[in-house]
Amino acid sequence: MKRILGIGLMLSLSLGAEKIAVIEIKGMSCPLCTVAVKRSLQKTPGVFKAKVKLNTRRATVRFQDDLNTSKLLEAIRAAGGYEGKILSVTPSAPQKH
Amino acid sequence: MQRRDFIISLSLGALATLLPLDANETAPSDIKAKGGATRRFHVVYDFDLHNPEGKGPFPARLWNPMPYNAPWQNVRILHFDGNQDLWNLNDDNAYDVPILYAQWRKGNIPKKLRIEMEIETKERSVPLKLIEEASKRHLPVPPSVRRFLEPTEHIPTDGKIKAKAEELTHGIDDRFKKVKKIYDWVTEVTFRDPKVIGCGIGHAGKMMDSGYFGGKCTDISSLFVALLRAAGIPAREVFGIRLGKSHFSKALGKADKEGVADITTWQHCRAEYYIPGAGWIPSDPADITKLELVEDRKYDDPRVQELKRRYLHSWEMNWVGFNWGRDFVLSPKPEQYPINMLGYPYAEVEDEPLDYYLPETFKYHIVSREIR
Structure with a gap:
C-alpha cells in the first residue's frame, strides 16, 4: 500500500498540478484571430494546450498551476491587441502532454 | 480503402442549378449588362492543403467561394478534379453564397483539388x-x-x-x-x-x-x-x-x-x-x-x-x-464561425483555420488567362 501511495506521490510531483482557465476574449473578428490567439497562448511557457472559439469568443487553456494567469492575458494581448477576461480557473487532473 | 481520383465536368445547364445565386432574383428591375464588350477568362484554382502544425496525418475541409450568375457574369464551364472524400456545391447559408465544399479524411495523402472555370463577363453600367x-x-x-x-x-x-x-x-x-x-x-x-x-x-x-x-x-x-x-x-x-x-x-x-x-x-x-x-x-x-x-x-x-x-x-x-455575405455561417458548419466575409478560399485542418492571406502555406494558386 505504501508503495502504491509513493508511486502516486512521485507521479503527481513529476507531472505537476494543472489548471484550466476559461477566458472571454474581446476583439476577435474573424477565424484567423483565433489562430493568432491560440498560437500566442501555446507559446507561453507553462501552457499545455489552448482551444479558442470564435462563436463563443472564449479560450479554454490548460496550464501549469504555478503560472500566473496574467501571463495568459498578456499572451492574448500580444496576439493582436485582444482583451481577455478570466471567467474561471479550475483544477484539472494532470494529463499526458 | 484506396481512394479514386475523380473528375466532374458541368455544363451550363447543370451549373444553373448548382450555382443558384442569381443577382436578378434580388434585383428584379436591375438593368441588364449592355453594350460593352464580352470577355472570357479561363480560371484555374489549384489547392494542395498543408498542415500548419507540420508532419503527420491530418484531416482537412475546404470552402471555396464560387461566382454567382448574373447578366454581367456567367460561369460557362466548370470542371474540377481531386482526391477529396466528400464534396458538394451548396448555397446553404444565410446569404445563399455559392460554395464548393471538399473534405478529406485524416491521412497522409496530399489534399489536392483543381477547379477550372470558363467565366464570361460583360461591362456593367x-x-x-x-x-x-x-x-x-x-x-x-x-x-x-x-x-x-x-x-x-x-x-x-x-x-x-x-x-x-x-x-x-x-x-x-x-x-x-x-x-x-x-x-x-x-x-x-x-x-x-x-x-x-x-x-x-x-x-x-x-x-x-x-x-x-x-x-x-x-x-x-x-x-x-x-x-x-x-x-x-x-x-x-x-x-x-x-x-x-x-x-x-x-x-x-x-x-x-x-x-x-x-x-x-x-x-x-x-x-x-x-x-x-x-x-x-x-x-x-x-x-x-x-x-x-x-x-x-x-x-x-x-x-x-x-x-x-x-x-x-x-x-x-x-x-x-x-457573394455579398457578411458575418455568416458556412455549410457544413466549420469549427470556427461566423466568417466575416468569403472572398478567399477558407479551409480548416483539424480545428484550425489555414491562413488564407498566405497562399504559399495554405496552399493555393490561382491563374487566369483571357480567351481572345
Missing part, C-alpha cells in the same frame, strides 16, 4: 439618367432587399456611423443624391494603406471610431456600405477576384502578352447600392484610392476624378463577383 429618374419616384424598398439595411457585426449603423451619415445627408430626401454625398466623402477621406493585410477586415465601425481612414478594398467598401445603410439606402459589399487586364489602368488589373495573370492574391471587394426602380447599382470606391496610390495621383487629379465618375455607377468587368 447603369445609366445615370435611369438612376436619377428612379430615385425621384421615391418607390418603396422591396422586402427582399430590406435585409441590406440591417447592421451586422462589422457594418454597424449606429454610433458615429449614424452621426456621419446624418451629417452628410442632412436636408436631402432624394436617395441617389444621398448616395453621391456619401460616395464623395468616402472617396475623398479614405486612402489605400498598403500595410493592411489582404483586403482588410472591413470593420466599418472601428474605422469610423478610430478616425483612421486608411485601409484596403473591404475596409473602404464596408465604410461606404455602413454609411449608406445608416442613411436608409440598401447596400452591400460584393466580394470577388480580378481576372485580368484593366482597360483603364494597370493599377486595376494587368496580364502578360498572352493574357495570362497570376491572380492568387487579386481578391477584390466592390460595393452595390439599391435604388428602387433602378435596382442594384455597381460601385467601387476602393479602386479610386488604389489608382491614387499606384499611379501616385492626388484626389483632384482629372484621371482620378474620371474613375470616380465611372465607379459611382459601373464596374469594369475584368473581375468576377462571388
Whole structure:
C-alpha cells in the first residue's frame, strides 16, 4: 500500500498540478484571430494546450498551476491587441502532454 | 480503402442549378449588362492543403467561394478534379453564397483539388439618367432587399456611423443624391494603406471610431456600405477576384502578352447600392484610392476624378463577383464561425483555420488567362 501511495506521490510531483482557465476574449473578428490567439497562448511557457472559439469568443487553456494567469492575458494581448477576461480557473487532473 | 481520383465536368445547364445565386432574383428591375464588350477568362484554382502544425496525418475541409450568375457574369464551364472524400456545391447559408465544399479524411495523402472555370463577363453600367429618374419616384424598398439595411457585426449603423451619415445627408430626401454625398466623402477621406493585410477586415465601425481612414478594398467598401445603410439606402459589399487586364489602368488589373495573370492574391471587394426602380447599382470606391496610390495621383487629379465618375455607377468587368455575405455561417458548419466575409478560399485542418492571406502555406494558386 505504501508503495502504491509513493508511486502516486512521485507521479503527481513529476507531472505537476494543472489548471484550466476559461477566458472571454474581446476583439476577435474573424477565424484567423483565433489562430493568432491560440498560437500566442501555446507559446507561453507553462501552457499545455489552448482551444479558442470564435462563436463563443472564449479560450479554454490548460496550464501549469504555478503560472500566473496574467501571463495568459498578456499572451492574448500580444496576439493582436485582444482583451481577455478570466471567467474561471479550475483544477484539472494532470494529463499526458 | 484506396481512394479514386475523380473528375466532374458541368455544363451550363447543370451549373444553373448548382450555382443558384442569381443577382436578378434580388434585383428584379436591375438593368441588364449592355453594350460593352464580352470577355472570357479561363480560371484555374489549384489547392494542395498543408498542415500548419507540420508532419503527420491530418484531416482537412475546404470552402471555396464560387461566382454567382448574373447578366454581367456567367460561369460557362466548370470542371474540377481531386482526391477529396466528400464534396458538394451548396448555397446553404444565410446569404445563399455559392460554395464548393471538399473534405478529406485524416491521412497522409496530399489534399489536392483543381477547379477550372470558363467565366464570361460583360461591362456593367447603369445609366445615370435611369438612376436619377428612379430615385425621384421615391418607390418603396422591396422586402427582399430590406435585409441590406440591417447592421451586422462589422457594418454597424449606429454610433458615429449614424452621426456621419446624418451629417452628410442632412436636408436631402432624394436617395441617389444621398448616395453621391456619401460616395464623395468616402472617396475623398479614405486612402489605400498598403500595410493592411489582404483586403482588410472591413470593420466599418472601428474605422469610423478610430478616425483612421486608411485601409484596403473591404475596409473602404464596408465604410461606404455602413454609411449608406445608416442613411436608409440598401447596400452591400460584393466580394470577388480580378481576372485580368484593366482597360483603364494597370493599377486595376494587368496580364502578360498572352493574357495570362497570376491572380492568387487579386481578391477584390466592390460595393452595390439599391435604388428602387433602378435596382442594384455597381460601385467601387476602393479602386479610386488604389489608382491614387499606384499611379501616385492626388484626389483632384482629372484621371482620378474620371474613375470616380465611372465607379459611382459601373464596374469594369475584368473581375468576377462571388457573394455579398457578411458575418455568416458556412455549410457544413466549420469549427470556427461566423466568417466575416468569403472572398478567399477558407479551409480548416483539424480545428484550425489555414491562413488564407498566405497562399504559399495554405496552399493555393490561382491563374487566369483571357480567351481572345
